[in-house]
Amino acid sequence: xxxxxxxxxxxxxxxxxxxxxxxxxxxxxxxxxxxxxxxxxxxxxxxxxxxxxxxxxxxxxxxxxxxxxxxxxxxxxxxxxxxxxxxxxxxxxxxxxxxxxxxxxxxxxxxxxxxxxxxxxxxxxxxxxxxxxxxxxxxxxxxxxxxxxxxxxxxxxxxxxxxxxxxxxxxxxxxxxxxxxxxxxxxxxxxxxxxxxxxxxxxxxxxxxxxxxxxxxxxxxxxxxxxxxxxxxxxxxxxxxxxxxxxxxxxxxxxxxxxxxxxxxxxxxxxxxxxxxxxxxxxxxxxxxxxxxxxxxxxxxxxxxxxxxxxxxxxxxxxxxxxxxxxxxxx
Numbered sequence: 001x002x003x004x005x006x007x008x009x010x011x012x013x014x015x016x017x018x019x020x021x022x023x024x025x026x027x028x029x030x031x032x033x034x035x036x037x038x039x040x041x042x043x044x045x046x047x048x049x050x051x052x053x054x055x056x057x058x059x060x061x062x063x064x065x066x067x068x069x070x071x072x073x074x075x076x077x078x079x080x081x082x083x084x085x086x087x088x089x090x091x092x093x094x095x096x097x098x099x100x101x102x103x104x105x106x107x108x109x110x111x112x113x114x115x116x117x118x119x120x121x122x123x124x125x126x127x128x129x130x131x132x133x134x135x136x137x138x139x140x141x142x143x144x145x146x147x148x149x150x151x152x153x154x155x156x157x158x159x160x161x162x163x164x165x166x167x168x169x170x171x172x173x174x175x176x177x178x179x180x181x182x183x184x185x186x187x188x189x190x191x192x193x194x195x196x197x198x199x200x201x202x203x204x205x206x207x208x209x210x211x212x213x214x215x216x217x218x219x220x221x222x223x224x225x226x227x228x229x230x231x232x233x234x235x236x237x238x239x240x241x242x243x244x245x246x247x248x249x250x251x252x253x254x255x256x257x258x259x260x261x262x263x264x265x266x267x268x269x270x271x272x273x274x275x276x277x278x279x280x281x282x283x284x285x286x287x288x289x290x291x292x293x294x295x296x297x298x299x300x301x302x303x304x305x306x307x308x309x310x311x312x313x314x315x316x317x318x319x320x321x322x323x324x325x326x327x328x329x330x331x
Contacts, residue, residue, distance in 0.1 A: 021045045021261045024088040024130070025253075026122050027098035028052035028080065030243065031138060033061045034250025035095055040065055040076040044258045049088050050080045052098075058082060089129040093257050096122050096149070099139035111140050112325050119145045120152050127153055134260055134295045137162045137271070138253060140244075142195040143319045146271045146284040148326060158295040162271025164195030165286035167252040169269050171233040172202045175226045176209075179218055186210050190269050190302075192286045193315035197235050200286070201311045202227040206302065256291060263293040272296045279309070280316045283323070 023045040025036045029052075036050045052058040058080030065078045081087040088094065099115035119139050126133065135155065137146040146162035153160070168191035177184040189207035193200045204223045207214045215223065229236070237245040259266040270289050274280045277299045278287055288300040304312060 021092045022047040022049070022090060023093045023095065023257055023261075024049045024051060024091040024126065024133075025095045025097060026051045026088075026126065027096070027139075028054070028058040028061045029097065030246030031249045031253075032095070032097035033065075034246045035097065035138075035253040036061070036078060037065055038250050038254035039257060040069075040074050040078050041072050042254060042258070043074050043076060044254060044261060045076060045092075048076055048078045049091065050078065051083065051085070051088060052080070053083050055082050056080075085125040085129050088126060091126070091130040091133050093136060093260055094126045094130060094133045095136045095138060095253055095257065096126075096145075097138040097253075098122055099145075112144055112322060113329060115139050115141075115145060116148055116326060116329055119148055123149045123153050127155075134159045134161065136253065136256060138164075138249065140195075141322055143199075143271050143284055143286070144322045144326065147273075147323050150273055150284060156295075157273040157275075158297065160273065160284075161256065161291070161296055162195065162284060162286070163249070163252055163256055164271055165191055165269030166256055167249050168195060168200050168202075168230065168233070168286070170248055170252060172207070172226070172230040175229045175233075176207060176214060179222055179226050180209055180214065182209055187214075189214075190288060191230060192269050192288065192302075193312055194285055194319045195271060196318065197232050199315040199318045200231050201308065201315060202230045203302070203308065205305070205308070259291040260293060260295065265290050265292045265297070267291075267300060270296060272299065274299070277301070278304075278312060280313075283316055283320055285316055285319050 025032045028050050036048050039045055039048050050058040050062050062078045062080030099118045137149050139145045142162045142164045150160040172189045172191050173184050173187045176187050176189055187209050191200050191202045204227055268291050269286050271284050271286050272289055273284050289296040290298040
């Protein structure tokens with residue numbers, strides 16, 4: 001016979017409570033559907049709702065996923081809905097991926113006029129049914145859409161998170177692993193700044209391989225190429241695929257949601273609202289943050305050098321310039 005301490009039983013009950021969580025993903029396209037699939041496959045939430053405006057599209061994707069449950073060994077309930085936000089009620093986290101994806105040659109900035117109206121409407125509808133939810137923004141241009149969601153919803157700043165820095169950092173570590181011929185899981189690296197081809201800042205100075213600075217293992221030219229490849233990582237895939245990438249973005253969403261629902265306190269680069277941190281105010285942009293049950297819980301100061309500070313200020317100026325377009329739109 002096995003005996004469990006009172007503390008062990010309490011911890012087990014807490015685990016069950018954490019897993020009794022609901023996540024809504026709006027947008028059943030490549031990124032949204034992959035996000036839902038990874039959330040289910042990794043058993044991150046007990047219920048995932050996939051919503052889309054196309055008739056039966058989300059329902060079809062959800063049913064397809066549910067038919068993998070016995071094959072992949074998960075119990076998450078995945079359901080789809082055609083624009084019925086009542087099905088999203090009482091979600092703990094809502095993920096907004098909806099909007100027009102980038103096409104070859106299109107910048108994230110060019111998306112703002114169309115996607116601003118979509119994100120605004122989606123956010124309002126979600127919060128009607130899940131007023132306590134944490135909002136994860138994926139739609140591009142992500143920094144501006146995160147800022148719009150925050151200002152329009154008037155939610156506490158810690159409950160609005162842009163996902164982009166997690167994806168950019170994953171791409172950075174991928175390119176570093178290729179340059180080093182090493183496992184990506186042995187590499188630490190982070191990208192801060194705007195989620196754009198010219199605004200992101202791969203922190204090569206701080207990147208390491210099993211604790212060894214990569215600057216000791218790669219020469220300056222190779223590090224410069226890794227940084228450059230990272231910055232155009234999304235555009236490179238768009239050119240290859242004819243649309244935006246989805247596997248890595250979907251996995252990045254799931255990692256972020258996992259840290260929220262299970263209060264993992266992971267350190268991620270995410271787009272959050274700054275109020276003096278890193279010398280910036282009234283802007284949403286990528287910085288290192290601790291992610292837990294309350295959303296983003298702390299901004300971490302990584303002590304940038306003068307060159308990195310200048311690059312961050314330039315990135316912030318570019319994001320602020322995009323944000324200024326919002327005032328000209330009827331959204």
